[in-house]
Amino acid sequence: MFEWIAAHPYETIALLLVPAVPLLFFQLLPLLVVLERRGAAFIQDRPGPNRAGIPIPGLGFQLRAFGLIYNLCDFIKLAVKEDFVPRFAASRFYYVVGPFIPLIAGLILPAFIPVFAPIAYASGDGVAWLAGQGIASHSGLLALFAFAGLSAYGLVLGSWAANSKYALLGGLRASAMMISYEVAIGLAAAGMFLICGTFDLARIVAWQGEHVWGIIVQPLGFLLFTAAAFAESNRTPFDVVEGESEIVAGFHTEYGAMRFMLVMSAEYFHMLVAAALISTLFLGGYHLSPIPLPLGPDGAWVALDDRWMREHIGSVTAVLLIALALLALYAARLVERRRRHYVASGASDAARRGREYRFYTGLFLALAGLAGLAAWALWGWSEAPRIIAGTAVWGWKVDLLTAIVQFHILIAKTLCLAWLFVWVRWTLPRFRYDQIMALGWKVLLNAALVNLLLTALLVKLIG
Amino acid sequence: MKARRPDGEVVELMTVNIGPSHPATHGTLRVFAALDGETIAAAVCEMGYLHRGFEKMVEQGTYQMVLPYTDRLNYCSAMMNNIAFCKAVETMFGVELPERCVTLRVILLELSRMIDHLVCNGANLVDLGALTNFWYFFNARERVYKVWEKLCGARLTNTVTRIGGMYRDAYPGFAEDVLDAVQVVEEATHEVLGLIEKNRIFIDRTKDIAVVSAEEAISAGWTGPCLRASGVDRDLRKDEPYYGYETYDFETVIGSAGDTYDRIMVRMYEILESAKIVRQAAMRLRPGPVNTSDPRLSLPSREQVYHDMEALINSFKLIYEGVRPPPGECYDAIEAANGELGFYIVSDGSGRPYRIKVRPPCFTQWAHYGDMLTGSMVADVAASLGSINIIAGELDR
Numbered sequence: 066m067f068e069w070i071a072a073h074p075y076e077t078i079a080l081l082l083v084p085a086v087p088l089l090f091f092q093l094l095p096l097l098v099v100l101e102r103r104g105a106a107f108i109q110d111r112p113g114p115n116r117a118g119i120p121i122p123g124l125g126f127q128l129r130a131f132g133l134i135y136n137l138c139d140f141i142k143l144a145v146k147e148d149f150v151p152r153f154a155a156s157r158f159y160y161v162v163g164p165f166i167p168l169i170a171g172l173i174l175p176a177f178i179p180v181f182a183p184i185a186y187a188s189g190d191g192v193a194w195l196a197g198q199g200i201a202s203h204s205g206l207l208a209l210f211a212f213a214g215l216s217a218y219g220l221v222l223g224s225w226a227a228n229s230k231y232a233l234l235g236g237l238r239a240s241a242m243m244i245s246y247e248v249a250i251g252l253a254a255a256g257m258f259l260i261c262g263t264f265d266l267a268r269i270v271a272w273q274g275e276h277v278w279g280i281i282v283q284p285l286g287f288l289l290f291t292a293a294a295f296a297e298s299n300r301t302p303f304d305v306v307e308g309e310s311e312i313v314a315g316f317h318t319e320y321g322a323m324r325f326m327l328v329m330s331a332e333y334f335h336m337l338v339a340a341a342l343i344s345t346l347f348l349g350g351y352h353l354s355p356i357p358l359p360l361g362p363d364g365a366w367v368a369l370d371d372r373w374m375r376e377h378i379g380s381v382t383a384v385l386l387i388a389l390a391l392l393a394l395y396a397a398r399l400v401e402r403r404r405r406h407y408v409a410s411g412a413s414d415a416a417r418r419g420r421e422y423r424f425y426t427g428l429f430l431a432l433a434g435l436a437g438l439a440a441w442a443l444w445g446w447s448e449a450p451r452i453i454a455g456t457a458v459w460g461w462k463v464d465l466l467t468a469i470v471q472f473h474i475l476i477a478k479t480l481c482l483a484w485l486f487v488w489v490r491w492t493l494p495r496f497r498y499d500q501i502m503a504l505g506w507k508v509l510l511n512a513a514l515v516n517l518l519l520t521a522l523l524v525k526l527i528g
Numbered sequence: 529m530k531a532r533r534p535d536g537e538v539v540e541l542m543t544v545n546i547g548p549s550h551p552a553t554h555g556t557l558r559v560f561a562a563l564d565g566e567t568i569a570a571a572v573c574e575m576g577y578l579h580r581g582f583e584k585m586v587e588q589g590t591y592q593m594v595l596p597y598t599d600r601l602n603y604c605s606a607m608m609n610n611i612a613f614c615k616a617v618e619t620m621f622g623v624e625l626p627e628r629c630v631t632l633r634v635i636l637l638e639l640s641r642m643i644d645h646l647v648c649n650g651a652n653l654v655d656l657g658a659l660t661n662f663w664y665f666f667n668a669r670e671r672v673y674k675v676w677e678k679l680c681g682a683r684l685t686n687t688v689t690r691i692g693g694m695y696r697d698a699y700p701g702f703a704e705d706v707l708d709a710v711q712v713v714e715e716a717t718h719e720v721l722g723l724i725e726k727n728r729i730f731i732d733r734t735k736d737i738a739v740v741s742a743e744e745a746i747s748a749g750w751t752g753p754c755l756r757a758s759g760v761d762r763d764l765r766k767d768e769p770y771y772g773y774e775t776y777d778f779e780t781v782i783g784s785a786g787d788t789y790d791r792i793m794v795r796m797y798e799i800l801e802s803a804k805i806v807r808q809a810a811m812r813l814r815p816g817p818v819n820t821s822d823p824r825l826s827l828p829s830r831e832q833v834y835h836d837m838e839a840l841i842n843s844f845k846l847i848y849e850g851v852r853p854p855p856g857e858c859y860d861a862i863e864a865a866n867g868e869l870g871f872y873i874v875s876d877g878s879g880r881p882y883r884i885k886v887r888p889p890c891f892t893q894w895a896h897y898g899d900m901l902t903g904s905m906v907a908d909v910a911a912s913l914g915s916i917n918i919i920a921g922e923l924d925r
Contacts, residue, residue, distance in 0.1 A: 109663035230544045234566065234906065301657055302729055310552045310655045311907045494729045495657025497907045498566060 075186045075195045083176055086199040090175040090337055093476070095136040097333050097483055103132050104487040118421075126421040139326075146322035154319075155228040163223020164317070164324045167216035167331035174338040176200045177209040178345050179267040180475055181468040182274075182371035185458045192456040197351075197468065198267060205266040206258075209342070210251060213297065216335065217243035220306065220316045223328075227319035235315025238498055239299075239306045245505035246296040246303075252513035253289035256282075256520040257346055270350035274370035278355040279347035285516045287347040289509055291485075294339040296501065299332060301490040305498045340482035341475065348478050351471035353381065371467075375459050378467050379446025385470065386440035390433040397429035529562060531569065541569055544906075548577045552655050552910035555920025557894070559909060561901065568909070571901040573894055578924035583884055590850025590879045591617055591691060599685035601886065601922040604647045605640035607676075608864045609922075610689040615770065616860035616871035617691045620853035623825060628816040629693050630771050634809045635706055636688065637771075637862070638802040642713050643669045644865030644917075645753075645795040645802075652792060652914025653724065656733050661720045668716035671709040678705065691851055692826045693819030703810040710803045717799045725793075734789035738900040738912035741786055749892035752867025754916055757794045758786030764863035776805045788908075791915040825851055850879025859887075866890055866917050888922035 070077045106113025117134040118127030128134070154160045176199030184195040202208055217239055224236025257279050258264055261272040273279055280287045296303040307315040317328045349355060354369040361367035374381060404422030408415045450457035459467075496504065529541045541562040547553035556577035562569045582601065586594045598609040611633050618625065625633075650665035673683045678699055680688045688695050724730045740750070745758040755762055763780045765773040781797040783790030819826045823842055832839035855877040861870030867889025874883040893916040901909060 105659075109660050110667055111663055230542060304657070305907070310657070310910045313551060491660045492723070493658065494653065494724070494727065494733060495907075496729055497733055497905060497911075499905060500732050 075184070075188075075193070079195055082196075083199040086178070086180055087172045087175045089180075089472075090341070091172065091334065093337060093480075094330055094333055095133060096480070097337060098136055098139075099132045100480070100483060101333075101487050101490075102135070104484065105491050108488070108491040124420065124424065126417050126424065128421065128424075143322050143326045148322050148324070151227065151319055153228050154226055156226045159222045159226035160319075161324075163219050163226055164320060164327040164331070166219025166222070168219075168327050168334065170212050170215040170219070171331050171334040171338060173212045174209055174335075175341065177202065177205045177266060178338075178341050178475075179270050179350060181351055181471040182271070182374070183267060184464045184468065185453075185456050186464075187451075187453050187458055191454050192458060196267060197471070201265075201267060203263070203265050206254065206264050206269075206346075209266075210247065213335070213338070214243060214247055216331065219331075223320070224316035227316075229319050231312045231314070232316050232318045234312045235306050235318065238312075239316055241498075241502060242296060242299070242303070242306060242505075245502055246293045246509075249505055249509040249513050250290060250293035250297055252510065252517055253286050253293055254346055255513070255517050256286040259517070259520050259524050266345055266350075270345055270352065271371065273349045274352040275368050277357075278349040278352070281355060283347065283516070283520070285512065286520070287343075289513050289516065290346065291343055293505075293509060294343055295486070295489065296505065298335040298339045298486075300336060300486050302493040302496050303501055304490075304495055305501060336486050337479065337483060340486065341479045343482055344475060344478035348482075351475045353474060372457070374471070375450070375457075375463055375467050376447055378463055378470070379443040382466060382470050383440035383444040385473075386436040386443070390436035390440070393429045393433035393436065397426045397433065400425045400429065531562065539564055539569075546906075546909055548574075552913055554651055554914070555918065555923070557913075557918055557920060557923075559898070559901070559913075561906075561909070563906065566905050566907075568901050568904055568906065571898045571909075573898040575894060575920075575923050578920045580921065580924045582925040583886065586884050587881055591853070591881060592850055594881065594884065595689070595691075596685065596687050599687055601888065601925075602644070602864065602866065602869075602919045603684055603921050604919060605644035605865045606684060606686050607636045607640045607688055608644070608862070608869060610687060611637055612860075612862045612864060612869045613871050614689045614691050615862060616858060616873055617851070617853060618825075619860045620856070620858045620873060620875060621692075621822070621824060621851075623692060623820050623822045625693065625820055626817045628697075628814060629818045629820075631809050631812050631814075632694060632698055632818060633689065634771050634773070634776075635806055635813075638805045638809070639672055639675070639706065639709070641865040642710075642799050642802045642806075643672045645799050646713065646716070648865075648914065648917040649720075649792055649795050652911070653720070655910035655914045656730065658724065658730065661723060664716045664719050668709075668713040671712045675702070675705045675709050678702075690819070690826075692822060693817075697818045698813075703813050706806060706810055710806050714800060714803050717796060721796055731789065733907075733911055734792060734915075735787055736785070737788040737908050738904060738915070739785060739787045740896070740900060744896070744899075745786060748896035750867065750896070751892070752863065752865070752889050753781075753794045753798060754791055754867065754893055756781060757783035757790035759784050764861060764868060770862065773805075776808050778802075778804050788912045788915040852877060852879050861887065864889055866919065867893075869922075886922065886925050888919075888925070890916065890918045890923055894918050894923055 103113045114132040114135045115129060117138050118129035119134055120127050150157055150160055179196070179198040181197035183197055185192045186195060198205070200208070220239040221236045224232040224239070257269055260279075260282055261269045263269060269279075276282075299306045305311070305315075307317070309315075312318070317325060320328055344350060352369060353374070357366045357368040359366050360369070367373055400422050404419055404426070407422065408419045412418070448460045448463050450459045452458070529543050530538055531541050532538050541564055543560065543562050545558060546561055547558040548556040553559070558574040558577065559571050560574065561571040580600075582597055586597055594613060595610060598613045599606040601609045646665040646669045650662040653659075653661040676683055676686055679702065680686050680695055740748075740754070740758050742758045742760050745755050745760060750758070751762065759782060761780055761782055764770070766780055778801045781794045781801060783794050827846055828836070828839035828843055833843050853873070853875040855875055857872070857874045859870055859872040861868045868887065869889055870887035872885040872887065873881055876882040897913070897916060897918075900912060904912070
């Protein structure tokens, strides 16, 4: 087996990507929860979660990590809580299975999203390709929608099994939402299929790199898709399935402990996938620039596609690292200002907290320094490709660095969109259930159809 | 549950208890609804889950002992209850209050009205899913509570007035603090208005929801902002002025449709009108006594008690027997945040009230609530319940 691995490194990587991409996305969940909590606090003029911390004995302060410790506490609390099935449950089996379905269906979704560009490698006499996604499929997006739609089964089954009237109402709403917005979300994306001539997400992203981002050619499609994605992931203003204050907690009214956590993590995971999908379809996926830039020789306009990226990978990475270093410096400045403010407030724990803030400042400064050093080392670096059977094959160093940079570009876009989700949630009121249905069927669907028609005409005319 | 439609068709309805413990029923209220899908075919409202016993409890003590109980009626604006009760007893005595006391009471009344509306609208917006507005309001409300804390030491249940005056005079710098707080509340109100007033989702959720026509509102006995939202120009501050309200320059805010949107907006703009009154009142604040010198009501000073036999006896009698209104009955009301807050007091000439009946503003609103819901949806229960501002504390007495 090891011999096979040694002989087929790229095939091994392709196999490993299947679980690795979903897991890479999954480990962003705690970050997303913090983003939600601190974001809510930021919008609402309040401090937010800033109490829980882990005491660090040697250094004499409590590590609070900007609210990340709360995730740990929540996890411990929910994990050790009594795991019960209500006596009145209509079906024990479906009650138990229900919350797993959305999470498992959700976990498959990131595997369809291209996280880096396909990598060419020499295989025998010719060239083979390592796809930049877990499951490279020509019907990628359709498969993704299919799996996303499965999660509704979990909500409906779980809510029915719980045998509670409020849960049932939530389950009904979930199924109605899923049917209505599944149509709109598919039609909103159809414009991109027409323009790129494919369902394959990898090729849609590649097209955006060679031409322009999807948002430029499909602005209406982007808006419709985003709205429908909000509805699909049950976020405000479309969170009627949960509908706190109306139907208590909707479909998960009767769920507690780890089952509740499953439900919540599925919700956040769907939000993450929705954000990643919007970035992939309309915001250029792992590509850097929305339009071609005059960066070619003699100021010629070149598309910043995958090939350009590999040619200039050292400099591109250096520029991104410098941006990261500047962000880290800004964060250090914020923390330092906060430290001064806190110490000056004369709070009884000012010394302890002051040490903690100093620690963060140091961390950010070290990050900025490291990023700067790496940028200095990488500037201008690249390797020339070998040409095999008319295809450029790059060295593994270039390929690896490119893959890492492209993955992080996608994650950065995804997190920015996740912030949009948070922002909207804490700004807008909630629709009423029938208004959502009216919006879905009468507005979004029609607008998506018109958008599709116009796109089809334009594609036909321009060719 | 099977039910027959007017056209004879039999439909299967699902009954559901919305409350008494439900996120949208602020307090222990119960709406028993029969649902046809998500539409409410019929709803019955029930009260009495709080077991307060206010009206019986207050018969056990002297008139002064009633005061702390009144704090707990509408705990969102405790001072209004204090003042309403004191005013009713003072009317029985027929005493004239010193000018400073009256002006202070006007300031407290209007600030209380403002924070009551902040809580009501803030909670209502939470029910609509717009959580952030709640914090904008509560940050502003906190500023008023800081003033309360400095004024009397308590935040929620103040017991700040006394029969015939105040607990004590305001602290130096009170007027400035009040003006600062008013400024903050106004800013928060404008901020929230900016977020919701032209927000399509908000308008869709509240326009034409739980409509109450002017006739219905009057026949149901509604008062206050909810009545005004239905287009009836009725405000005790204007129609039966007390505490010199006729000398203040402010407008009555009146709605037109009587829907949830109007009720929320009437409260929003009443906050701004109250701010005007507070500003004017703060300008009028002149030094002077805050307690009446009427020996039937006010305790003699320590100086007098130590040197004067009559004053000593009076002090004892006032404390042990209570103030003794002349025998008879009296109904007196003020325009509280939520409507007409009236106290009907029957006195047998002793120091203890023979009977006190409270006319809480939300009682009539709650009585009509079930009819308002018929034909609306489950989500509208949350949207409209907040807008009629049911405070269980004064609903269950």
